[in-house]
Amino acid sequence: MYLAKIHITHKASILDPQGEAIKNALHRLDYQDVSNITAGKYFETTLTSDSKEQAEATTRSICESLLANQNMETFLFTVEKVED
Amino acid sequence: MYLAKIHITHKASILDPQGEAIKNALHRLDYQDVSNITAGKYFETTLTSDSKEQAEATTRSICESLLANQNMETFLFTVEKVED
Numbered sequence: 001m002y003l004a005k006i007h008i009t010h011k012a013s014i015l016d017p018q019g020e021a022i023k024n025a026l027h028r029l030d031y032q033d034v035s036n037i038t039a040g041k042y043f044e045t046t047l048t049s050d051s052k053e054q055a056e057a058t059t060r061s062i063c064e065s066l067l068a069n070q071n072m073e074t075f076l077f078t079v080e081k082v083e084d
Numbered sequence: 085m086y087l088a089k090i091h092i093t094h095k096a097s098i099l100d101p102q103g104e105a106i107k108n109a110l111h112r113l114d115y116q117d118v119s120n121i122t123a124g125k126y127f128e129t130t131l132t133s134d135s136k137e138q139a140e141a142t143t144r145s146i147c148e149s150l151l152a153n154q155n156m157e158t159f160l161f162t163v164e165k166v167e168d
Contacts, residue, residue, distance in 0.1 A: 001119070007126050022127075026146055033133045033142055035085070042091050042126035043106075049117045058117055062110055 001084045002047045002055035006063060006077040009040035014072045043067060046082070055079045085168045086131045086139035090147060090161040093124035098156045127151060130166070139163045 010016045018039040026034045045062070049055035056079050063075040094100045102123040110118045129146070133139035140163045147159040 009126070009128070019127075022150065025150060029146075029149060031142060031146055033131045033138070034146065035130045035132050037127055037129040040126040040128070042093070042124040043103075043121055044093070044124070045121040046119045047117045048119050054117070058115060062113075062115055062118065065113060066106065066109060 001082050002049055002052060002079050003082045004043075004045045004047060004055065004059040004077050004079045006043040006045065006059065006067060006075060007040060008043070008063070008068045008073050008075045009038060011072060011074055040073075041067070047079075052079060052081065085166050086133055086136060086163050087166045088127075088129045088131060088139065088143040088161050088163045090127040090129065090143065090151060090159060091124060092127075092147070092152045092157050092159045093122060095156060095158055124157075125151070131163075136163060136165065 016038050019037050022039060023034060023037050047055045047058055049058055059077050059079055068075040100122050103121050106123060107118060107121050131139045131142055133142055143161050143163055148154065152159040
């Protein structure tokens with residue numbers, strides 16, 4: 001069994017309205033030392049792939065085909081072997 | 085300047101409808117080696133705190149007060165010093 005940890009964040013050039021809204025809310029709550037915040041998605045997926053290479057290939061493919069909006073987002077992931 | 089990386093995920097006992105929906109969609113797309121997937125949130129925030137302890141205290145507080153729904157979610161974070 002393999003465990004993939006996937007981080008999906010906005011591309012640097014893309015406006016992050018959710019992050020802006022959260023920052024403004026935090027400033028209204030008087031958290032003045034928060035200077036910037038970016039909001040993204042985090043997924044953990046377990047895979048029954050036969051090899052680490054196959055688990056990595058599947059993870060890359062599910063990011064590209066479903067989890068990440070390739071126009072606006074970038075993704076990073078790690079894959080590690082875990083006990084069944 | 086400090087950089088906090090925040091992971092917010094569902095408590096184990098809580099149903100994760102988004103994760104279930106994504107898993108079903110992935111199976112329809114023929115990704116049969118995906119056995120489970122959990123969906124969460126990921127934030128990166130820069131802080132102008134005076135110390136690492138203060139940055140950690142602020143990060144814990146913004147998670148508890150705004151970013152995480154304490155009834156359904158848990159949060160983990162790391163704080164590291166970064167160049168201004």
